[in-house]
Amino acid sequence: MIHKGVFLLFYNAIHHIKIAFRNLFRNAWMTTASITTILVGLFIAGLVIILISNVNYFVDQVESELLIKVFLEKDLPLDQKVILEERLESHPLVETVRYIDTEEGKKIIQEQFGEDADVLEGLDLDEILWDGYEITVYDAEQINLVAQALEDFEGIDEIVYGKEYISDLLRMTEIVKSVGIVLAFIVSIASTFVIFNTVRLTVMMRKDEISIMRYVGATNWFIRWPFILEGWIIGLLGALLASGGLIWAYNKLAVWFVNNIQYVQIVPIDIVTKNVLIVLCAGGSILGIFGSTLSMRKFLRL
Amino acid sequence: MLEFKNVTKRYKDLIAIDNVSLEISRGEFVFLVGPNGAGKSTLLELIYCEEHPTKGQIIFDGMDLTNMRRNQVPKARRKMGIIFQDFKLLPNYTVKENIEFALRVVGTKKGKIVERVAEVLDIVDMHHRKDYYPEQLSGGEQQRTAIGRALANWPKIIMADEPTGNLDPMITEIIMGLFSKINDTGTTVLMATHDLNVVKKMKKRVITLNKGIVISDDSQGGFSLVL
Numbered sequence: 001m002i003h004k005g006v007f008l009l010f011y012n013a014i015h016h017i018k019i020a021f022r023n024l025f026r027n028a029w030m031t032t033a034s035i036t037t038i039l040v041g042l043f044i045a046g047l048v049i050i051l052i053s054n055v056n057y058f059v060d061q062v063e064s065e066l067l068i069k070v071f072l073e074k075d076l077p078l079d080q081k082v083i084l085e086e087r088l089e090s091h092p093l094v095e096t097v098r099y100i101d102t103e104e105g106k107k108i109i110q111e112q113f114g115e116d117a118d119v120l121e122g123l124d125l126d127e128i129l130w131d132g133y134e135i136t137v138y139d140a141e142q143i144n145l146v147a148q149a150l151e152d153f154e155g156i157d158e159i160v161y162g163k164e165y166i167s168d169l170l171r172m173t174e175i176v177k178s179v180g181i182v183l184a185f186i187v188s189i190a191s192t193f194v195i196f197n198t199v200r201l202t203v204m205m206r207k208d209e210i211s212i213m214r215y216v217g218a219t220n221w222f223i224r225w226p227f228i229l230e231g232w233i234i235g236l237l238g239a240l241l242a243s244g245g246l247i248w249a250y251n252k253l254a255v256w257f258v259n260n261i262q263y264v265q266i267v268p269i270d271i272v273t274k275n276v277l278i279v280l281c282a283g284g285s286i287l288g289i290f291g292s293t294l295s296m297r298k299f300l301r302l
Numbered sequence: 303m304l305e306f307k308n309v310t311k312r313y314k315d316l317i318a319i320d321n322v323s324l325e326i327s328r329g330e331f332v333f334l335v336g337p338n339g340a341g342k343s344t345l346l347e348l349i350y351c352e353e354h355p356t357k358g359q360i361i362f363d364g365m366d367l368t369n370m371r372r373n374q375v376p377k378a379r380r381k382m383g384i385i386f387q388d389f390k391l392l393p394n395y396t397v398k399e400n401i402e403f404a405l406r407v408v409g410t411k412k413g414k415i416v417e418r419v420a421e422v423l424d425i426v427d428m429h430h431r432k433d434y435y436p437e438q439l440s441g442g443e444q445q446r447t448a449i450g451r452a453l454a455n456w457p458k459i460i461m462a463d464e465p466t467g468n469l470d471p472m473i474t475e476i477i478m479g480l481f482s483k484i485n486d487t488g489t490t491v492l493m494a495t496h497d498l499n500v501v502k503k504m505k506k507r508v509i510t511l512n513k514g515i516v517i518s519d520d521s522q523g524g525f526s527l528v529l
Contacts, residue, residue, distance in 0.1 A: 217380035
């Protein structure tokens with residue numbers, strides 16, 4: 001019994017795949033239109049994924065540099081320093097507070113210059129350097145908020161947070177994400193609609209065949225499978241083409257990056273390849289099967 | 303093997319089948335006659351579950367067809383062979399492929415298909431035309447192919463709805479001979495027809511329907527003068 005079941009599964013699967021491909025070739029124009037639409041939709045989705053993952057990757061790399069430097073007013077009395085430090089440490093968004101006095105500042109500067117430290121000779125570092133704090137925050141996106149809050153604190157001369165652009169970048173990412181989701185959503189609906197129509201055309205074309213299949217006792221699933229496969233193949237082909245295009249372009253971009261911008265690393269090619277393939281193939285399959293299922297529900301009355 | 307118990311089929315205001323009760327035994331050859339709109343086709347449709355009765359019960363080969371669930375219908379249909387006036391052959395398939403098709407959709411093994419197709423081609427005498435497409439065949443040959451397809455799955459009953467409606471008298475005789483041959487092997491035949499000459503000649507059981515009511519049921523080929 002099991003043997004027969006397994007046999008039927010493979011025997012029928014080959015038949016269903018054959019029929020699905022035959023239908024796709026018969027409706028070559030509609031098939032091309034469906035694949036193209038789904039390709040465009042998934043390409044946009046893939047582009048957004050790549051962009052966002054790279055921004056996140058970049059942010060991760062520079063996150064350690066996300067510091068707020070606070071310089072104190074010259075000759076701030078000790079008691080005020082203590083009050084200020086307590087206020088800084090008790091701020092809910094602040095993670096760490098590190099005091100850096102002029103002496104430590106000198107050391108840091110000399111370390112940073114390393115062998116070139118002799119250029120510092122002749123400069124009065126006591127005049128240039130101030131006592132201050134280095135503050136880190138829990139969430140990189142909240143760095144602006146913290147910096148603004150600090151402006152009201154007494155005893156602070158200047159607030160510097162050199163990586164302001166990162167929070168701009170994060171905000172940009174949010175915008176790109178939203179626009180991308182909306183675009184991908186619109187194109188997904190369009191894709192579903194086109195697949196819906198392609199399958200409808202096949203259902204119409206195969207009307208006689210389907211009615212005869214029913215009269216001779218074909219099960220409903222035997223009739224449905226080729227249509228589901230048809231939608232799936234369209235979705236999958238669209239996904240593979242979109243992934244292929246994106247991965248190819250990303251490879252080119254990666255080479256350019258390595259050659260031209262050494263300081264910033266991008267997400268490794270193999271990770272992008274894997275993620276894009278998985279997400280797009282899953283998306284394409286879902287859209288394809290969804291479109292053909294909708295069409296069958298409406299036009300294939302079994 | 304087939305039993306109608308007080309079956310009624312109503313379409314809004316129209317009563318297509320009105321409280322019909324009848325029984326058909328295994329191996330019988332039964333004609334269903336009556337004027338247009340008498341309910342002949344509806345009666346057949348109720349048997350192959352294209353329609354469901356509004357009232358009453360239909361039993362076929364131990365299965366209750368009355369309100370059969372949709373996913374059970376194929377199971378019942380595999381025991382039936384259905385033949386239409388317009389043949390309903392697949393135009394892009396050859397004679398052999400049309401017969402194969404019926405076997406393939408129910409998941410018959412390849413070896414068995416080859417064997418059975420050869421047998422069926424012999425029964426319907428279409429071996430010499432097996433690689434022809436329907437449009438290359440005469441009406442009689444097309445109907446023989448359709449009969450072959452209906453026979454392919456070893457049905458317990460063959461149902462034919464006006465199978466000779468499009469055929470001339472000589473071809474009709476050949477087709478009727480074929481139905482007789484099939485019936486002789488023990489397969490029940492239920493045929494809806496207008497062709498009273500055929501009915502007279504065959505001298506088989508005749509059920510006469512008018513306005514959805516059985517007005518006579520004669521085992522010797524007699525039918526009501528209403529026609």
